[in-house]
Amino acid sequence: MDIIQKRLFLLLSILTSILMTSAHQKQGTLTTVSINAVGGLKYDKVRFQVKPGSKVKLIFANKDDMPHNLVITEPGARIEVANAASGLGDNGVELNYVPKHSKVLWSTALLNPGETTSLIFSAPEKEGIYPYVCTYPGHSLVMFGVMYVTNKAIPLLENDPNIPPGNKSSDVTQQNAQHPASHFSEPAPPYTKVPPFLYRAFIPDASPTAIAVRLPQNISYCWDAATCYLRYAWEGEFLDNTEIWKGHFQAYAKVMGTVFFRNNTRFPLYVDKPGNVPTVKFKGYRLVNRYPEFHYTINGIDVYELLKENKEGTGLIRTFRIPKSSRIIWFAFTDEDGVNYTSSVGNPTNGKLELSPGENIQFTIIMTKKRL
Amino acid sequence: MRPYIPELLIISLSIFSGCSSDRNNHVAGTSYEIHSISTPDWLTCETGGIDFLPDGRLAACFQRGEVMIYDPETKEWTLFAQGLHDPLGIMVINKSEFLVMQRPELTRVKDTDGDGKADLFETVTDDFGQAGNYHEFNYGPVKDKSGNLFIAISLPSEGGKIMPETRGRMDTNGVSPIQFSVVPYQGWILKITPDGRQIPYAMGFRSQNGLGFDLEENLLVTDNEGDWVGTDKLYHVQEGNFYGHPASLIWKKDWNRGNPYKIPISELDSMRTKAAVLFPHGIMTKSPSQPVCDNTQGKFGPFSGQIFVGEMNSERIIRVMLEKIDGELQGACIPFIDGSGLRKGNNRLAFAPDGSLWVGQTSHGWPGGEGIQRIVFTGKQPMDIYSMNLTTRGFDLTFTQPVDDFAALNPDNYKFQRYYYQYHGKYGSPKMDVQTVAVKDIKIFPDHKKVSLTLDSLKAGYVYQLNVENLKAASGDSLANSFICYTVNKLSK
Numbered sequence: 001m002d003i004i005q006k007r008l009f010l011l012l013s014i015l016t017s018i019l020m021t022s023a024h025q026k027q028g029t030l031t032t033v034s035i036n037a038v039g040g041l042k043y044d045k046v047r048f049q050v051k052p053g054s055k056v057k058l059i060f061a062n063k064d065d066m067p068h069n070l071v072i073t074e075p076g077a078r079i080e081v082a083n084a085a086s087g088l089g090d091n092g093v094e095l096n097y098v099p100k101h102s103k104v105l106w107s108t109a110l111l112n113p114g115e116t117t118s119l120i121f122s123a124p125e126k127e128g129i130y131p132y133v134c135t136y137p138g139h140s141l142v143m144f145g146v147m148y149v150t151n152k153a154i155p156l157l158e159n160d161p162n163i164p165p166g167n168k169s170s171d172v173t174q175q176n177a178q179h180p181a182s183h184f185s186e187p188a189p190p191y192t193k194v195p196p197f198l199y200r201a202f203i204p205d206a207s208p209t210a211i212a213v214r215l216p217q218n219i220s221y222c223w224d225a226a227t228c229y230l231r232y233a234w235e236g237e238f239l240d241n242t243e244i245w246k247g248h249f250q251a252y253a254k255v256m257g258t259v260f261f262r263n264n265t266r267f268p269l270y271v272d273k274p275g276n277v278p279t280v281k282f283k284g285y286r287l288v289n290r291y292p293e294f295h296y297t298i299n300g301i302d303v304y305e306l307l308k309e310n311k312e313g314t315g316l317i318r319t320f321r322i323p324k325s326s327r328i329i330w331f332a333f334t335d336e337d338g339v340n341y342t343s344s345v346g347n348p349t350n351g352k353l354e355l356s357p358g359e360n361i362q363f364t365i366i367m368t369k370k371r372l
Numbered sequence: 373m374r375p376y377i378p379e380l381l382i383i384s385l386s387i388f389s390g391c392s393s394d395r396n397n398h399v400a401g402t403s404y405e406i407h408s409i410s411t412p413d414w415l416t417c418e419t420g421g422i423d424f425l426p427d428g429r430l431a432a433c434f435q436r437g438e439v440m441i442y443d444p445e446t447k448e449w450t451l452f453a454q455g456l457h458d459p460l461g462i463m464v465i466n467k468s469e470f471l472v473m474q475r476p477e478l479t480r481v482k483d484t485d486g487d488g489k490a491d492l493f494e495t496v497t498d499d500f501g502q503a504g505n506y507h508e509f510n511y512g513p514v515k516d517k518s519g520n521l522f523i524a525i526s527l528p529s530e531g532g533k534i535m536p537e538t539r540g541r542m543d544t545n546g547v548s549p550i551q552f553s554v555v556p557y558q559g560w561i562l563k564i565t566p567d568g569r570q571i572p573y574a575m576g577f578r579s580q581n582g583l584g585f586d587l588e589e590n591l592l593v594t595d596n597e598g599d600w601v602g603t604d605k606l607y608h609v610q611e612g613n614f615y616g617h618p619a620s621l622i623w624k625k626d627w628n629r630g631n632p633y634k635i636p637i638s639e640l641d642s643m644r645t646k647a648a649v650l651f652p653h654g655i656m657t658k659s660p661s662q663p664v665c666d667n668t669q670g671k672f673g674p675f676s677g678q679i680f681v682g683e684m685n686s687e688r689i690i691r692v693m694l695e696k697i698d699g700e701l702q703g704a705c706i707p708f709i710d711g712s713g714l715r716k717g718n719n720r721l722a723f724a725p726d727g728s729l730w731v732g733q734t735s736h737g738w739p740g741g742e743g744i745q746r747i748v749f750t751g752k753q754p755m756d757i758y759s760m761n762l763t764t765r766g767f768d769l770t771f772t773q774p775v776d777d778f779a780a781l782n783p784d785n786y787k788f789q790r791y792y793y794q795y796h797g798k799y800g801s802p803k804m805d806v807q808t809v810a811v812k813d814i815k816i817f818p819d820h821k822k823v824s825l826t827l828d829s830l831k832a833g834y835v836y837q838l839n840v841e842n843l844k845a846a847s848g849d850s851l852a853n854s855f856i857c858y859t860v861n862k863l864s865k
Contacts, residue, residue: 065529112799138739200457208504209476248737
């Protein structure tokens, strides 16, 4: 299926399920529940509630990149059933890793990535907490949830002892949206944390190869190794990598501050005349007193760029070195970048600064936050 | 709430661990012991790569970006570099220079001022795309004797997404419902020559989390079960070959056939090079990782020249024995260490100069483990299957000790099954055409170590799974591992 077909299919499935749900709700008999297997060995829904004896349609989709199933067991039988499944060994595949066990109530097939299935069953008349679990080998310890069969109120999410740890700090429907779960917090390294330092990760508003640098004065910036230029800078805290560090699902570092500079010109250095966008190549960086000095080439000419905070913590000082330059270099910018520009040589005006071969051996651009 | 970033170390030197003490697993009379290495409390020990300095110190990189050095003498860890992007491989050049495979680049990480900390990070190659998908893992490097480096770029996963901005030329012909390829050279092995040229070397991989050479310098690469990969496997990788996952074909030079998924399966099947050894999924491995050749010349026991392969999702390391049949490598796999205190997550293997095998573990959201362990040969000869070799009539089993003749001559003690795996776009494959195969005749060689089995039938294209029962050594030692699988691609002539 191509992506458009897939989206259409998804849309139709959603529409169908809405129509079906509303139709059945009119009859007052069917509860529809959708649960997805998602990255990081998780169900996106770790609990739901149904009335005793009510008819339930459970739609189970595998949105992860490995096989999963969903097995509903008698109350308290999750671990017992999961252990029986691990004992299947070689026979597991044919049985969808579902053991022939008296405490298995309902089970789905083993779904490969991208597949969807459903279960229709009548909830037990007996009130209780009925676990559901993925019995694929290795998954059951963390990949489970519970079906509350009751007319009464169920525990608050944060106090619910029946769901996997790490799901309690936010609403189940938006687990990943709000807080870094304390479950994943790390002990602090036993050394003084003092900027400058850098960290590479998937960071928003840049290519996947960005470099985030923490400077003194609560200033940070994002320099992109694919495009070879400074993308943006912010004040406040640095990055929150909690989501990335969980592994095994699509995640980005969060920028923990306010962006005060954003490059709007794309590549800022031109050779010979403004508008000559050069071919760039990232060569690496050297730590100079722990500040990275980036090394790249523009049309084959070596450029070194070192960024520091200014003393007042109101902006960045960018020092460029072009040791073997014999060409005119232009530095380009816009008034919408969020900063005022000054330079060690020449006078940046109308969005550009011309630097002769003698001047561009080393020059400094100072970018100061605009006061609002 | 504070962000949890491993911030810079200013004073960082030796970092002592306070967490776990060495938990050594001593079992009296066994051939191998497993020792756990203490790691600093603050370190999330998701091991991406390990290698040894000539002086016996260990260099390791971890998935949250650290490169660290461990001195087994003093049991001290020092931090060499940090902030790298999901590094999944490290190679020692010398005591102040390492190559690290991170997501965006293969990087030379170097201490140029002699203070024991890296200060220069040079791009060795970044001549491949980046789509910004979490499953876009890069593996390697390994080096051949001529100095060529080999790295691997895996396929991203449809379970994830790509970023709005990517690096490299985008081509959506390689999009599929499971693993896909949209920028060069996802699904490839790349070669980098000593003069820095990058050569796209071989294609058709899915998540090839492990590269290594055997003693004859054959490049061996594992791949993980999934779409187009019916079961876990080990490939013998040669230049220009296609190994089965179609997504990567779009980056083949002069590719003019558009969407590779539209090519009939029979044609793809005839284009591909089959694995040298299949690892039956779920029973032999669940997620194989790095192959490493035993070059210890006996320091690690009787398996010199054979290959050990890590296994991520169980407490296991397997052993692989290869032979050339009709000009091609094929062979068998057998568990090596199974439990006995070994953790899960066995991602990286390296032999120390003292001949012990070090294992770096990771989980990273998968069912694995974390930490570093060390496997030491005690000197006691194990009773194990040393090799399984194809003959014209069946297999020769060679044991590490003389066998007890009475048990070895009983045909009921050899349970053979044969089956194959399907080549298709679905995830994995059931075992197909499973049949038991009877042993017709048994002959023991004069050394009492080699047993020749004649089978009722022998057919190419099948895995021959053997469960050995009730067999023991003449010394009385029981067989350490009794389950072995031989992949018959070709018959012996």
